[in-house]
Amino acid sequence: MDIAEHTEGGCHVVAVAGRLDSTSSPALEEVLCARVLAQPAVIVDLQQLQYVSSAGLRVLLKSAKAARGAQHRLALAALTPQVQEVFDISGFTSIFQIFETRRQAIEGTR
């Protein structure tokens, strides 16, 4: 899994690529939980994410709770069809603000 970060349109963007599973999720947990506490608006760009398991979902859940506790905003963008299916089945679609593109996420979050 690769994690890349940049700032765009007043939001902090964390782009995650590859596989988010029990092996790689601790690395994302470390980055994302720190960013949602430090930044008022964070977008997780999942356009290049090929696979997410329940371990990956748990990291995203933990980050969402941290953002809520800090009264910061966290949104997800550009889910691939297979990742979207995992969110739909698990019910996690209702936990997050999800946008079709990163641009829409930035406009809807800032």
Added chain:
Amino acid sequence: LTDPTRIVRYPRPRGAPAAVADWLLAVPAGPRRVKPEEVLWGLDERPPPAILLGVAAQHVLVALMVSVFGVLAARGIGLGPRDAASFVAACMFWLGIGTLLYGLRSRFTPGILLVNIPSSAALATFVAVTGLYGPAAAAGAFVAANVLLFLLAGYLPRLRAYFPPEVIGVVVLMLGVSLITQAVGGSVGMDSGGPFSLAALAVSLATLAGIIWASVWGSPRIRVMAMLIGTVAGVLGAFATGLFDLAAVKLIADLPAFAPPLPGRDIGWPVLVPAAILPVVLIELLGATRQAANTLTIDKLNDAKWRRADMALVARAVRTLALCNLPLAAMGLITAASASSNVGLARASGVMSRHVAIVAGVMMAALAFVPAVSTLIVLTPGPVVGGILIYTAAFMVVAGMDLILSRMLNVKRSFTVGISIVIGLGIYVLPGLTATAPEWSVTIVSSGLSVAALVAIALNLLFRIGVSQTADLLVDLREAGPGVAEFLEHWGKAWGARREVILRAGMAIGEALEILERTGAAAGHAELLVRFDEVTLVCTLRYSGEPLRLGAAEVDVATLLDTSDEAIIDAQMRQVSAQLVTRLADRVRSEGQGGAASLTLQFEH
């Protein structure tokens, strides 16, 4: 893990024929179709009468305009104008009956919108065999070929692996390519050997512009009239540019108002001549491939979630074609093929209803009794037909590409598609290529469509040799994910499986492996066994340990978000895992005995 055969039964008629009718009308249900948003009326929906009649009339109009092959066949076997008109009228009657049968759903008929026209593929063979062996031998050969086709059609569902989407896609694409000469030639007035004509080009462009405007920017009411709007625009253009033969129209006044659609000559009883039968059987079998291509194109256009070829539907469409061809052949007429241009019209109009085929079939059969109609067919301006065929060719080429890319391509599949298209196109680009071919084979090898179809079928057969339909992998539970994904990707390409099914299987197996590792149900290694048979992908994980118990309880998302109790979160996340495995797969079975356990996940393909 197997699907029970579902039988759809129609209301049973009363009286003595009830049992026969019940048997005839019992059709095994096909896949459940999801109507795409661009389709206005789906296969089984009945549009309002005005729309039904309007769209059916357009289908008849288009079919009659591209029925010029009937005229060419009559001229090719040396019939004079009067006999040629009778020949076309008799063809039209039986083509109409065949079209009607396409619309009915029964044990032998498909219940889809296809429309019959005289077969362009059979034209050369029909003329050649009639010339070489006489009309009775030609009739015998076409009857024998279609009896064979009718009998073989039942075996088509078992042959799905030999006609995968990329092979049928090549046929669809080449069907489009095979129309280009007639489409472009007709559009610029060069189809009958004349010089390039700007007036013809203008008429053709007006036709094409009318179709495109109506189907792209028109409201639903306009869209259903797309082909008619294009035709009217083209015919008006032909009047304006003087391309419409007004003198010929006067001939129609001398014709009787009604006449029975009987062939204009008596050929006697069909005679069986082996040398005549061989090329005809090959041509009619290729015709069946073309029928499969048109049937699957209609099927795919009707299903937003199309997955695989419904070969039972194809078998019924081929049987109906063979049934329709029997009277045509026995009377010495040219045999039928479903028209790609009508598939194009169905797409442009958004009306896919099988009821349209029934009404169009009745209209065609009825119009066969009006001699003026068959005469008018010949009078349709060539550039108008050219414009319609350009639209059809373009649509078929793209539909073929779409079918080809519906499966994962690997090197073998890329070669199957690429080489067959290149060789098929080679025949069109270098027509002299087949000049020295044996006489009996000329009608087959001089057709780029036939050659491309045969090469694609042969290469698919060749590349299937040595490809195992099962594969296994030893998985280290601690770092299983990427290896399993690559393994499935590799075999998915080798089998030509659909990409989304392979991705879903990778997700479900990855999640199952995480459960095994997290819960300690298994330790060390597991064996992953994967089996593929075009209809299902079955993945079995075998391991030492306890069988997995996957609960069916729903995930409480609100609790997950609100609680900070790790034990509750753990319990809920276990439900998330179980939900992912059981809902990503279509069927799940977990079992174990004596310390050995297995988890089987089945995915419909």
